[in-house]
Amino acid sequence: MEYTENRNFWLRVMTYVSAFLLVAATIMSFTYPGAERSMGEVQRLFYIHLGSFFGSFLTFSVAVVAGIYYLRTRDNKWDRLEASSVEIGLGLSAVTIVTGAIWARPTWGTYWTWDPRLTTIAIMWLTYAAYLFLRSAIEDPERKRRFAAVYAIIAFSSVILTIVIIRVRPDVIHPTVAGPSTTSADVRGEFNVTPRIRDTVFFNIFTYCVLSAVLTWHRIRIENKSDFIQERKLSILGNM
Amino acid sequence: MPDTLDYMITGYALGLALVALIIFSIWWRYRSLKADEAALARLEQDIRESAPVKTAQPKPEPASEKADVAEAL
Amino acid sequence: MKDNQRFVTSYWRVVLLVARKDLRAEIRGRELISSMFLFAFLAVVIFSFALELDREARENSVAGVLWVTIIFSGMLGLARSMAVEKDKGSLDALLIAPVHRSALFYGKALANLLFTLVIALLLMVLLTVLFNISLFVWQVLVVLVLGCIGFTVSGTLVSSMSVYARARETLLPIMLLPVILPVLISAVRASGALLAGLKAEDWLPWMQLLALVDVVFLIITYFLFDYVVEE
Numbered sequence: 001m002e003y004t005e006n007r008n009f010w011l012r013v014m015t016y017v018s019a020f021l022l023v024a025a026t027i028m029s030f031t032y033p034g035a036e037r038s039m040g041e042v043q044r045l046f047y048i049h050l051g052s053f054f055g056s057f058l059t060f061s062v063a064v065v066a067g068i069y070y071l072r073t074r075d076n077k078w079d080r081l082e083a084s085s086v087e088i089g090l091g092l093s094a095v096t097i098v099t100g101a102i103w104a105r106p107t108w109g110t111y112w113t114w115d116p117r118l119t120t121i122a123i124m125w126l127t128y129a130a131y132l133f134l135r136s137a138i139e140d141p142e143r144k145r146r147f148a149a150v151y152a153i154i155a156f157s158s159v160i161l162t163i164v165i166i167r168v169r170p171d172v173i174h175p176t177v178a179g180p181s182t183t184s185a186d187v188r189g190e191f192n193v194t195p196r197i198r199d200t201v202f203f204n205i206f207t208y209c210v211l212s213a214v215l216t217w218h219r220i221r222i223e224n225k226s227d228f229i230q231e232r233k234l235s236i237l238g239n240m
Numbered sequence: 241m242p243d244t245l246d247y248m249i250t251g252y253a254l255g256l257a258l259v260a261l262i263i264f265s266i267w268w269r270y271r272s273l274k275a276d277e278a279a280l281a282r283l284e285q286d287i288r289e290s291a292p293v294k295t296a297q298p299k300p301e302p303a304s305e306k307a308d309v310a311e312a313l
Numbered sequence: 314m315k316d317n318q319r320f321v322t323s324y325w326r327v328v329l330l331v332a333r334k335d336l337r338a339e340i341r342g343r344e345l346i347s348s349m350f351l352f353a354f355l356a357v358v359i360f361s362f363a364l365e366l367d368r369e370a371r372e373n374s375v376a377g378v379l380w381v382t383i384i385f386s387g388m389l390g391l392a393r394s395m396a397v398e399k400d401k402g403s404l405d406a407l408l409i410a411p412v413h414r415s416a417l418f419y420g421k422a423l424a425n426l427l428f429t430l431v432i433a434l435l436l437m438v439l440l441t442v443l444f445n446i447s448l449f450v451w452q453v454l455v456v457l458v459l460g461c462i463g464f465t466v467s468g469t470l471v472s473s474m475s476v477y478a479r480a481r482e483t484l485l486p487i488m489l490l491p492v493i494l495p496v497l498i499s500a501v502r503a504s505g506a507l508l509a510g511l512k513a514e515d516w517l518p519w520m521q522l523l524a525l526v527d528v529v530f531l532i533i534t535y536f537l538f539d540y541v542v543e544e
């Protein structure tokens with residue numbers, strides 16, 4: 001499938017918008033809120049950490065919906081959406097894990113602990129890595145799409161687990177920004193959320209959601225183009 | 241206030257580097273697909289030009305030519 | 314009403330039929346259980362060498378050793394039973410039966426559950442002897458059953474996908490382990506706390522989580538198995 005001029009135009013506009021947003025959000029995280037008192041400058045990592053997590057959460061949610069739609073309609077476009085969003089989500093959750101680990105070093109004194117939240121996000125990442133492995137291991141294309149959709153639906157349980165565990169386990173040391181939690185604030189490295197911090201957090205979340213959508217769109221375009229090229233190759237071979 | 245500036249810089253550098261890596265991989269794949277497409281267009285052009293010649297000369301070793309094209313792809 | 318009732322009975326009959334088919338083949342051949350048990354035995358011996366366990370370390374690690382061994386040897390069994398099914402095509406005849414596909418799935422899962430439970434019980438005897446720690450507490454047996462249900466239900470679904478892959482021996486653990494980690498973690502924590510003789514508030518939440526994960530897996534697989542065995 002060849003992209004129309006109109007579609008390419010909108011993709012370009014969205015790309016510029018998301019690039020602008022990313023730069024603006026990064027500058028905002030450095031300048032707008034003041035440094036935090038008990039943690040110092042490292043607290044600013046929190047903005048990219050939470051932003052990229054919500055970005056990957058968005059893509060994984062899109063993937064599970066696309067998987068369900070694929071199984072119902074058997075339209076290949078849903079499969080392309082599913083595979084593309086998983087790939088982008090995997091990249092963004094790697095950002096979440098890396099920034100979290102570096103934030104944890106001065107705050108908790110170690111890069112990694114087997115805290116339930118950290119464990120579940122590691123499980124989540126591994127599950128989606130296995131998803132990509134599954135796609136590459138099955139040859140029959142129709143079966144590959146079907147199995148991938150099934151596995152994308154199962155894999156989403158790890159995302160739900162990641163979000164739920166922080167609110168139900170009493171031994172979680174990960175900070176909760178919004179909503180209830182069962183541990184006391186001082187062991188977790190929590191901080192006072194001033195209006196400036198809150199605005200920056202929301203702006204970053206918004207930015208990374210837009211960014212993940214645009215990246216997924218680009219990724220789908222690659223998939224479409226490679227399908228299109230494959231078809232043309234086959235038609236040349238068929239004509240000879 | 242503890243001095244944790246180094247950690248913040250490392251964190252942002254690594255995080256943004258990962259984002260850049262995603263963008264780069266998408267760009268790279270798109271570029272190589274474009275190169276593929278260009279090669280394919282040239283090939284289609286060639287075939288269209290040579291098609292009348294081919295019908296004039298009956299079967300100039302079709303098997304080996306097919307293999308050549310397959311290799312070029 | 315009558316039609317409905319007939320559907321119900323035939324549904325459960327298919328479940329039992331599939332399970333009985335597997336069990337009968339196993340009783341005749343005995344190759345699945347014996348290879349799983351040998352593997353489990355070896356794993357326990359290797360664990361006790363590799364970890365150089367003294368009395369206290371054994372008490373701390375016995376739950377982990379138990380579950381990791383159950384899951385690895387269970388995976389061996391899953392891969393084997395699904396590969397046989399695919400190569401012989403013995404499910405194909407049942408696929409045209411006028412009954413919901415999930416009946417086949419639950420039958421297969423039931424057979425796998427029985428095999429895994431047999432291995433788990435043998436392993437508990439083995440660990441009780443070799444580690445000199447009595448594992449037979451009734452709550453641990455409950456955890457054992459719950460954990461095996463979670464493992465076999467998700468494992469049967471995943472292995473029925475992975476048998477179609479090019480590298481099916483490597484794909485199964487890669488796909489299955491992250492999915493069953495919630496089962497593994499909660500089962501290890503629950504049985505560890507039980508064996509250490511801790512209070513109910515230390516193991517009950519884990520047991521509840523385990524039961525929740527089981528229910529979720531049972532529901533998800535009911536809807537998804539249809540799509541796996543479509544053709």
